Amino acid sequence: MNNPHHLNPTSLKSRFTTRFLRALTKIRAQKPISSSSPTEIFRRYRRIKAAADKSMAYSVRSRRIWSRAMLWKLRSRSYRRQDPCSGRRSGKTNQAIMKKSSNENTTTRREDGVGFVEEADELRQLVPGGETMNLCNLLDETAHYIKCLTTQVQVMKKIADFYSF
């Protein structure tokens, strides 16, 4: 059947949707829904959330700092799960790199004459990979991140609606 209002197949929304649905089906295939223990549910929730975030980050590729940071974070987390030793190593090296760059940035970061240090810091914590950005880039990344988050929420809502009959 033709969709007259078919989405642009290369838009962020459709990219995210396809990826996320694929991940969801994979998760569903992995475990049955019958698990009732809280930890199981929790783990599943985490997995779904991770899948959602990962799909979003992948849809953005590495064009954005936050997507790169998020991908790295997810990857390191999964590595840590699989193999603690290797995870620690890679995590450490990566973290060292990130910390170093962030330290450099913080040391070179001036007051900027704009004076929004507190809010900027809080924003940096919210946006993945935000520690290594100056205010200008941070605002830019935040705008893109907000856009992607709204897309994600829209898609997930639609899926939930669709499946909750």
Added chain:
Amino acid sequence: MHTELLSIFSKSKPQSKKKKKEKLVPSSSISFIIKAKKKTLIMQPCSREMQAMNSLLNPTQQIPLQDLQINGNRHHHQQIHVPSSSQFQYPTPTSTTHHDDSFLEQILSSTTSFPWSDETGPPNPEDNNNAGFNYDEMVLASKLRQHQINGGAAGNPFAAMKMMLMMQQQQQQQQMMLAGRPTVASAAAGGGITTNHQGGEGSMQALYNVFGDGSLHGTMQAKSFVGANSATEMTQSQGSGPTAGEAVTAPEKPKQRVRARRGQATDPHSIAERLRRVRIAERMKALQELVPNANKTDKASMLDEIIDYVKFLQLQVKVLSMSRLGGAAAVAPLVSEGGGDCIQTSANGGSHPRNSNGDQTPSANDRLTMTEHQVAKLMEEDMGSAMQYLQEKGLCLMPISLATAISSATSRSRNPMINHENPTNGSHLLIQSSGGDGPSSPSMSVLTVQSATMGNGGLEGGAASVSKP
């Protein structure tokens, strides 16, 4: 399944446009060029650069120019044999003149697009054909250089001045002109890099790299230049200067040079600061459009709004991924990573976030969970409706800190839970009171007092949480 979902998507409203950043497109200068066409050269007592330009582009003088008959040279690196300087003539005065005029206009107007402190009058976007670079060029070039040192405008004029210098240097190399021409034309046309220049100017090359598809596409062709590569470079840079003004400065100088207006400091630091502030203001504006409730004029409060909104969206994602687990299973206590955000539900009932589960489990815990889920769901759609729902239920949102304070204060009382009403916006703590205790209970009275005091918004940065003291 996918098609159905996509059809659902199709009904949704279109995505908001990207409003992140708007690149500067100084097309106004180009339009200015096109409009202000004149055929005669008028020497005006304008800035030194303009004078230089004018003199350089003097049509009446013999132009050891190359012939501009390089038609259809849209290829890079095209070498065209240039006749000796003695034979230079204007092949087709009318056509070339026309082109030259437009070209000159471009140059001049582009220089005029940036405020010059020394300008005494509007530069004259005239004409002329050709760039007759006489020996006045030397003088003018030096003047230009001085002007440049004094802090010329960004991008284009800079390039223009550099061009002048180059021209001065390569004045003799008229043959190069022709070689440069096609490259110029092609470069202007295709925005490519001209590698044909003799006397390599690395910076110029970098400039060319930066130049995008010239708006002077066709007009750059067949321009008669007196100078050598420099002339062509100048035109080229001029042509694409307006469009790539921003980028041009990047390869040229480490930091941008914005021409200061009268009475303002030309200190590079303050200029850089001003530039930064402008950029930040742009981005804040873009963010304002993305975030709802963006009616704040104060930047700090705007930032707070942004922060709250990001937290809200992240919370929504969490809730949604929670809800997708299907309606059957219980929801474990969830503690988010983002310090402070906390959704605690001690529920065993269905976590189905729809309205249907209202009557299933009588226990307060389940009610709590369901309410909380319901509220979360509502919050995704519309904050107002969420608030209304809360009000109906006799609940409210409040910051976690306050909630913990209250819960500790009322922990002694019988009532295990607390009710509060607060219709302010944001993601806040949701505390449910036990059952149907009337307002006569002491805790409730305490709470109502609290709600009254809280009404004015001590709520900030909280997270939605349901706590059972």
